[in-house]
Amino acid sequence: MSTVVSPIREPLIEGGKTYHDITEDIAAPTERTPSVAWVLAFMVAVSGLALYVFCLGWTIWNGIGTWNLNRTIGWGWDITNFVWWIGIGHAGTLISAILLLFRQKWRTGVNRAAEAMTIFAVMCAGQFPLIHMGRIWLAFFIFPYPNTRGPLWVNFNSPLLWDVFAISTYFTVSLLFWYTGLVPDLATLRDRSKGLRRKLYDFFSFGWTGSAKHWQRWESLSLVLAGLATPLVLSVHTIVSFDFATSVIPGWHTTIFPPYFVAGAIFSGFAMVQTLMVLTRKVLNLQEYITLSHIESMNKVILVTGSIVGVAYLTELFIAWYSGYIYEQFAFYNRVFGPYYWAYIGMMSCNVLSPQIFWFKKIRRSIFWTFVMSIFVNIGMWFERFVIIATTLARDYLPSSWSYYSPTWVEIGLFVGTLGLFFTLYLIFVRVAPVIAIAEVKAILKSAGDQFTGAKAQQHEGAQQQAH
Amino acid sequence: MKNDKKEVLYGLYDDEEQLMTAVKKAKSDHLEIMDVYSPFPIHGLDPVMGLSESRLHIAGFVYGAIGALFGFGFMTWVFTRDWPIIFGGKPYWSVLSFIPITFELTVLFASVGMVVTFYTICGMWPGAKNPTLDNRLTDDKFCIAFQTNGASTQEVDQLRSFFSATGASEVNEKEL
């Protein structure tokens, strides 16, 4: 049974935990009264949510004329925010699915929180196309249902409709994947609780018993869902990129968009996971489960995806020149030197240049720099979408319609407000459910616990390894 | 089912490796295990217990195929029969632009179908009350359970000695 682990692998669970310790440590945040830090954070987040509700109401009541979009620039902060949030919503399912397929054990420390983050980010993202349509009460028109208009169907050839399917599928599958993973842990909470809490967890844990056959099916389900979710993650941002790339607008129509958007999404998603994890592990006292090794691994992913995005930026620039197509050439000249040059600088410096500091191990393992960089990347990836959307639209084929756009307070309020929505949901989540997958951490304890592997491993285990 | 409750004799182990050894011994002693419970999935347990491979993924494949055919077929019907419209000078039946939605529906049907199937065959749903043997089975205990309805004292004794021989830390009886 004992697993052979390379002597140079670092442990992923520190503190010589037993199975019971793991249960105690991870269940604790849901069982004690909230800390002051949590209460303060929650108050800030709920204020943000209130701002969101207000701006949303304002937009719906007064119409999107309260935004600064104009005839030339029809997509501004709204779609920028949409793509930004959807990108963030990629890391969770990615961590769970792709890393599960690649058997990366470190995913167990962060997958639960990342998946929750995914779901909340997709919820934030989904708002923007809906309110952007103007008459939100007619939003159901986007679904193909038999209607009295002929029935006239939706346009299945439109990437915007593909988006509807992609995002609703992604939300559904992510939710199922997350919840199915959560069920055994909710059962753990159920078996520890009494009274009303017990009743609630009894309801939400679906009557899980931990039978061997159930575990077998559960694992089979997880693996197949991971196999399905992996192409699904790719498809979602691919389809978001199709929104742009199927057009004939220079700067939007380029074939590298699908994989480049996906890499960018993973990049920004991991950055947001880092932001949350750095805070969560500290506030909930989970440093022994979300270790520096985890942080370092995620920083490496950020470095890799940041560099892939960098290759894509340069490819685009180069091919724009190489194409010999003057409109394409102008679009990129305009990106770099046009009226929104500052957004381009923000994007390049935050996404491509600054992550390069992660080449240094010291910085990869520094909490401070990790946090700073995660914020940088979040900002940079927002700029990237803004560059693609607003910069490109501001200078279209007709110089007479060239324009400039800056947001109104309503648009800014909506964006800040979704941050409030996001953090409110996340903070509630950490109170009611285990932020780390208890069962999955237990399953890797013997191959990744620090009493079994790494420098501090107990002697007999070391001897056992020599024997192999 | 309510009338004839299961009488269960079960032993708790502190470690999954102990449990594995015990299950192997139970198999070689030809003891009929009712079920094994653990706080996390144990790799390599299923073949030892003699569980057949889960066929859930086959169901998933079927659901996915249904989703793909439904999605593609529906779009084909809409744009070639029900209300053909030319978009962007493309043919009515634009296979390429049907692929993204077909893919999404494949994944959607396969995932939702599998999850629903999983909960159904496991007898799980929101609020389901499946009796458990011990609260610590979702914490740090590993359990082998035998059904003892109508078992003779001799047989029960054999089971008890099996538990003590394999190092069970606790042996209890319970009606489920």
Added chain:
Amino acid sequence: MNQFTFESKQKTVLLSFMGLGLLCLLLTFFTDSQPMHMRFWTNLLHNTVFFTGIAFIILFFLAANITAWAGWYTLFKRVWESMASFMIPGLALFLVIIAGMWLGWHELYHWMDADTVANDPVLAGKSSFLNKNWYTFGTLIIVGVWIFFAWKLRQLSLEEDKMGGPQFSQHHRMRIWAAAFLPLAGFSSAALIWQWVMSVDAHWYSTLFAWYSAASWFVAAGAFTILLLIWLKSKGYYSEVTKEHLHDVGKYVFAFSVFWTYLWFSQYMLIWYANNGEETVYFQTRHQQYPVLFYGNLILNFVMPFLILMRNDTKRKNGTLIFASLIVFFGHWIDYFLMIKPGALHTAHELAAAHGAEAAHGAEHAAEAVHHASNFAAGFTIPGLLEIGTMLGFAALFIYVVLNKLTQAPLVPANDPYLGESEHHQVWYEFGEDEEVAHH
């Protein structure tokens, strides 16, 4: 058997295949009906790019595995190190193409023709990248750097065998070199693919092209790994390499077949959807004039591996693995064929028309060129026997180089920190069969 012996019988077989390849190349050269021996030179370019690319991408993959702390492949990492060594003969083959370029033996690329470039604003605009100097020095320097990294990782791996200790200092150094190689390879491979392959269609461009063709290389490299490992096992080597390892390589072939399809779809669909003339012409030509290859490409590289390798058990059985690997290896060879040949044929026609115009027969020749374009062209429309023979020759050369390299070091490395993990690699429990395993 930790030491591979390259038997003389095997050498003879491989050498005769190489002879066959050479014969086919010569026959192509002398029977070529296209101007400037276009069929011959495209065959040379096609195979050189394909096999050099496989060597490069496997080095990239090895570096990625080292960087990602992967442990499963360690037992057979010598196979990948040996495959990467083909970059040296690959570079030599490129030197032949480059020499031909300077000495005017061929007109492989439209941008090589000074008269055309002078009268073509698009090509003139690209001439600061598409020129003989860039092609020559880009190839020499970049492939040279790749060879250097392959050599460095190989040296460290050999040093680890001899001098490795519990500090794993060689491994730590390998990590640094591997990590440095990744971004470098990421940037430089794109530049070379544009020059080598994309510029065959000198007017056309696609930002995705470099990643698409690299994915093609990778699937072929994975398939080759499977075939080689199974063959070596059948000869009694690598008894420690089990179906668990093959299962994982099989997964890579499966996953990257899907990934390749994803890139194929992204590129094709976007160009089809936007329908910009200067982009669409690329696929228009292939779709109209090369339908067998166009659809065959998808069947060989997506439908077949997808259906065959979807299940777990087919990735663990030699029969299905060999079958699928042969299909995708050939399939991606076809893919490169389809990337190179139509553009080259078009160049040949254009040049023929241009040269003809100088001799005041422009109209006739141009008409003939158009006529040609809609008709079957031997060695272009589909691979002929000569192309297959040439491919077998190159494959034999590739195998020869790899096997020769394999003889130079123990098959299973020693002192690698992940060796234990690789030896005990298990990814899947086979039901029914593991009853015996359980008894151990």
